[in-house]
Amino acid sequence: MKFTQYTFSAVAGLVLAFGATAQDVPPAAAIEVDFVQHIKPIFEARCFECHGPEKQKSGLRMDIQADLMKGGSEGPAMTAGDGANSLMVQLLLGANEDFDRMPPEGDPLTPEQIGLIRAWIDQGIKWNDTAAPAAAVAEAHPEKAMVEALGNAWKVEATHQEGPLATWEVSTSIPAPDAGAQVIALTAPNHKAGATYNLLWSPVKKFLNGAISAKVKAISGEEDQGGGLIWRARNKDNYYVARYNPLEKNLRLYRVVEANRDQIASADIEVPADQWAELTITHQDNLITCSLNGQKLIEATDDAHLKPGGIGYWTKADAATAFTEIAVTQ
Numbered sequence: 001m002k003f004t005q006y007t008f009s010a011v012a013g014l015v016l017a018f019g020a021t022a023q024d025v026p027p028a029a030a031i032e033v034d035f036v037q038h039i040k041p042i043f044e045a046r047c048f049e050c051h052g053p054e055k056q057k058s059g060l061r062m063d064i065q066a067d068l069m070k071g072g073s074e075g076p077a078m079t080a081g082d083g084a085n086s087l088m089v090q091l092l093l094g095a096n097e098d099f100d101r102m103p104p105e106g107d108p109l110t111p112e113q114i115g116l117i118r119a120w121i122d123q124g125i126k127w128n129d130t131a132a133p134a135a136a137v138a139e140a141h142p143e144k145a146m147v148e149a150l151g152n153a154w155k156v157e158a159t160h161q162e163g164p165l166a167t168w169e170v171s172t173s174i175p176a177p178d179a180g181a182q183v184i185a186l187t188a189p190n191h192k193a194g195a196t197y198n199l200l201w202s203p204v205k206k207f208l209n210g211a212i213s214a215k216v217k218a219i220s221g222e223e224d225q226g227g228g229l230i231w232r233a234r235n236k237d238n239y240y241v242a243r244y245n246p247l248e249k250n251l252r253l254y255r256v257v258e259a260n261r262d263q264i265a266s267a268d269i270e271v272p273a274d275q276w277a278e279l280t281i282t283h284q285d286n287l288i289t290c291s292l293n294g295q296k297l298i299e300a301t302d303d304a305h306l307k308p309g310g311i312g313y314w315t316k317a318d319a320a321t322a323f324t325e326i327a328v329t330q
């Protein structure tokens with residue numbers, strides 16, 4: 001045993017492969033750590049690329065407090081009060097044999113940076129970041145219900161966000177169109193910002209070719225009503241959307257590229273506002289069709305988004321809308 005330890009510590013670095021003890025961890029910074037000032041810049045520069053809005057490697061998202069505290073595949077990566085033994089610090093040192101060093105690319109963090117993160121955890125993982133999207137998304141996450149009901153990672157976001165994000169929920173008060181169907185509803189649009197598109201979407205369900213469909217019912221809205229589905233979504237600013245609007249009495253297909261919406265096609269419809277309507281989209285390579293209640297109303301081609309992407313729900317402005325779960329055929 002002694003011999004083994006001696007050998008490992010003699011070979012620089014190897015000892016770390018078996019868990020760094022508190023002595024091996026750079027000393028905790030001897031200051032009161034401020035998340036926004038000291039920690040967030042490190043996370044932004046070195047972690048968000050893989051653990052942020054776009055990607056959540058190993059299931060870990062670090063730009064939203066609730067998600068960061070929840071941790072990744074291993075559960076919480078930090079134990080408040082014990083920075084040295086927290087998984088996050090161990091991974092920064094490359095000291096866990098089950099995981100790569102973090103970040104896996106580029107230089108390791110400096111001992112000073114690791115010391116700041118260690119101290120931040122020691123001091124109770126305080127989060128003073130009030131920057132709108134991060135805080136608002138965390139609040140708007142009806143996390144548990146959504147994850148349980150939809151079995152996936154769903155995000156509440158908005159294109160052209162103005163004001164707080166809308167509230168989405170698995171509704172028990174809106175009657176489902178079919179027995180046993182789950183109703184997902186945007187129940188509280190919080191503003192009338194006409195240019196805001198409210199999204200509830202999952203980057204996990206990758207969709208390229210096939211069909212998606214869901215039933216949609218307009219509940220209310222003065223400026224806008226109804227809603228639709230998005231697919232091949234890369235992020236909140238890049239996707240296709242097909243939506244029906246009982247106020248305008250039309251079904252429309254748009255492409256959204258870098259948050260700019262361009263209409264691809266439009267068809268007139270007669271669907272009363274307070275009834276469920278089934279929206280079905282098929283997409284094969286660059287050929288898109290949109291049907292309402294089984295009637296094909298749009299057929300178009302478009303070359304903008306040719307890679308697989310996420311799927312989700314879409315509403316505009318003050319529209320409150322109910323949906324059934326999205327059925328995907330691939």
Ligand code: HEC
Nearest residue numbers: 046047050057058060072073074075077088099100102103
């Ligand atoms: C280039 C992409 C990339 C960057 C940048 C990155 N990570 Fe990771 N991270 C990963 C991958 C991939 C895994 C899974 C690694 C494995 O299984 O060996 C991971 C796993 C983790 C885990 C374990 C999560 C779990 O419970 O499964 C933590 C904690 C973590 N990273 C923290 C960080 C921190 C802190 C930073 C910034 C200092 C960072 N990562 C930067 C790609 C990255």
